[in-house]
Amino acid sequence: MNRVAQLHERRVYECRLTPNRALESLDEAEEFARDRSMLTRTADCSLPSLFEACHEEAYAPGKGGFAEWPATKWRWFGELSNRPGLQALKIHNGKSLLVTHELTPVLDPICRAELRRMERDDPQWARLLGHLAEAGPSEPEDLQTELGLKPKELKQIRHPLERCGAVLSRAVVHAVASEGNVHASELARWDQVFPEPATGRAQLDDLIVHGVRAAVVAPERELRKWFSWSWRFPPDLVDRLVAEGRLERPETGWVALPAV
Secondary structure (H helix, E strand, O other): OOHHHHHHHHHHHHOOOOHHHOOOOHHHHHHHHHHHOEEEOOOOOOOOEHHHHHOOOEOOOOOOHHHHOEOOOOOHHHHHHOOOOEEEEEEEOOEEEEEEHHHHHHHHHHHHHHHHHHHHHOHHHHHHHHHHHHHOOEOHHHHHHHHOOOHHHHHHHHHHHHHOOOEEEEEEEEEEOOOEEEEEEEEEEHHHHOOOOOOOOOOOHHHHHHHHHHHOEEEHHHHHHOOOOHHHOOOOHHHHHHHOOOOEEEEOOEEEOOOO
16 A cells, blocks of 8 residues: 555544544544644535534535534534633634644734734724724624624624634623523634733744644645635745655645654
């Protein structure tokens, strides 16, 4: 068996791509997330996917959208994101990516740089970010009232901020006597969730290496599309990582971590 075939076989096992490796419990799903360090919600690239690893029939097959999520395990992604040491971000080109806090030192310089850029580049972004800095983490309904925004207007402002990692959202639950538990969301700046700055420059090198490790083996053409910051991906990035011995090309068009 050649090197690429071995890597694909290992990927099938480690990313739980066969039904006999299906996740059976939320605790097992947490172990999977911590082992891989990053999970997409649905399968859309070589990065490991939580829902793909569940191997559960969709709620309503063929109807698209949320109906294609696992029938009973669709809550797992949100529940995992509220567990200690795990965080859901929209940095997968606007889609959710579950990451472990071990990746915070890698993400921090990038997200702080994006926070500064977005405060500088757009007055609406700056207004929302400034309000969060003063008021602290806030629910969307409060932000709409305090900033005089309609729901659609707030959505248009927050989406690029979340996409680039400047703003994070998390689920919160309120106990209301007349209604039971009411589920809501809360928005916060990156530097409110992770107040201690990490050292290092804002570059994608380390994050790409972590992504390749998570995927085990991946098409080289995919790497630029994994994260929102495509402008931070220099044309020679993969060549440089290979030259430094941090990645290898086991076959033309494929990348993996070097064999130990």
